[in-house]
Amino acid sequence: MKLVFFYAVLCFLFLGCYSVEKVTFKTPVDTSNRKIIKQIKKIYRLKEAEVFASNTFDGARLNGFEQVNDSTAQVIISPENTPINNSAYYAFKTWSSTSKSFYFTFKYPTGFKNRYIPKLKINNQWSIIDSTNVFIKDSIVTIKLQLTKTPITVAAQEVQSSKDVEHWYTKLIEGKENRVHLKNYGKSPLGKKLTVLNIYKNSSKGKDIIVLLTRQHPPEVTGYYAFQYFLETILGDSDLAKEFLNRYHVLAFPLLNPDGVDLGNWRHNSNGVDTNRDWFEYHQPEIEKTVKYIKKTLKKNHSRIVLGLDFHSTWHDVFYTNKSRTETTLPNFTEDWFAGLEANIPNYKVNEAAGNSDKPVSKGWFLYGFNAVGITYEIGDKTPENEIQLIGETSAEQMMKILLKEKK
Incomplete structure (x- = not known):
């Protein structure tokens, strides 16, 4: 009995083996694992045209x-599973053995259509x-490309793999070790790092x-990208940023779904699940471990969450907010x-909006779990980068100014 108790104490202290309190939502969603269909990673060759295409890189989807005819290829794109948004x-990357113009027609499963304007x-x-080549x-949707022996990457959105994200935050925190504490708090189902920037x-x-x-x-x-500019501003050298981090503590999670990103998934993680429907029972390791880390931090520091922002993209810029505000920690913030x-x-x-x-998304988790302001911060697919910045x-800047007023 004593030995069992000893191991139980060790598990609690060092391995974090404790259950995390669930949050109740009006409309639960089944977030148990669902099978996905993985891409076959390969270099495709159109023998007659001597045109090639490859999905052998992180973030690829092909x-x-x-070959349709001597000047056109059909690009077949399928989701990881269904139902799905x-x-x-x-x-994908594409090239040719000789310089030539070539056409690419996109084919999706029945019921799906093109959403994203191609990026090159x-x-x-x-x-x-x-636009003259669309x-x-x-x-x-068909596009026209001028091919050479040098590969062109064609993508729905700019590819930002887990390695790209790591490169960004590693560079960001150089010289800022006095206020940014990098922590790997777990691994995804495919063994990729789950990372948080612990900032104060x-x-x-307290x-x-x-x-x-x-x-x-x-x-x-x-x-x-909006998350990047937001965080870079918080970590800037302005007097506002310095005062803010003297008074507040930021937990920034730069990549919650590294498996899905590197697999080139449309929406889900490697277990075939939308992680932004799992903020109640925490079936998915990415959410379970993130929630455990947040709650450990709260308990350790005797702190509270006052604001949660979840950065996404959709067809246009929009902020999804909770109507319930008067009883939250920051009733006038929004x-x-x-x-x-x-x-x-x-x-x-x-x-x-x-x-x-009703469904178990992060902004509801902040509200129902912590009585905090929760906002889903959406940037449009086509919003230019200068506007995103x-x-x-x-x-x-405005968040920091408002929260500093709260402390006066």
Whole structure:
């Protein structure tokens, strides 16, 4: 009996083997594992045309490549499983043995259609395809490319793999070790690192916490870019940022679904599940371990969460908010924040969609689990990067100003 008790204590202290309290939602979602269909990683060759296509890189999505005629190939794209949102993601490299113009027609399963305008990576630079090289007939999309022996990457959104994300945050925190503490708090089902940037100055004890999340859905890169600019502003050298981190503690999670990102999934993780429907029973390891880490941090520092922002992408810019605010830790934050954005971004009007979360998404978890403000921060698929930067930086500045007023 004593030995069993001893091992139980060790498990609790060192391995974090304890259950995490669940959060109740009106409309639960089954987030148990579902089978996915993995891509066959290969280099496709159209023998007659001597045109090639490859999905042999992280973040690729190409399920088939077939020649239609002497100048056209059919690009076959399928999701990891169904049912699934119409977020038809694709990413592949293509080249030819000789320089030539060539056409690529996208084929999706019945019921799905093209969502994203193709992005091209040529000579290590990303750009949006020229509209004169895009041809749409009914729901069929064809693009024209000028091929050479040097591969072109064609993708629904700019590819940002787990390695790209790690490269970004590693560079970001260089020289900032006095306020950024990098922690690997677990692994995904495929063994990829789950990482948090634990941000504060001096001590974290008793400081109110802001949680930042992103990349629950793999293709949602524009939201991830807003997260980058938001976090870079918080970690800047301005007096505002320095004062803010003296008073607050930020937990920033730069990649919640590394498996789905590297597999080139449309929406789900490697277990075939939408992680942003798992914020109640925590069936998926990515969410379970993230929740455990957050709750351990709260308990250790005797802190509370006051704000949670989850960065996503959709067809247009929108902030999904909770209607319940008066009893939260920051009852006036949402209105003040949006007013600050409109006052400091020229010709900008906040697009808000308010509604308490029925399904178990992160913004509802912040509200129901912690009585904190929870917001899903969505950036449009087509929002230009200069606008993403302005929105990301301004929203961080306004958040810091509002929260600092709370402390006075």
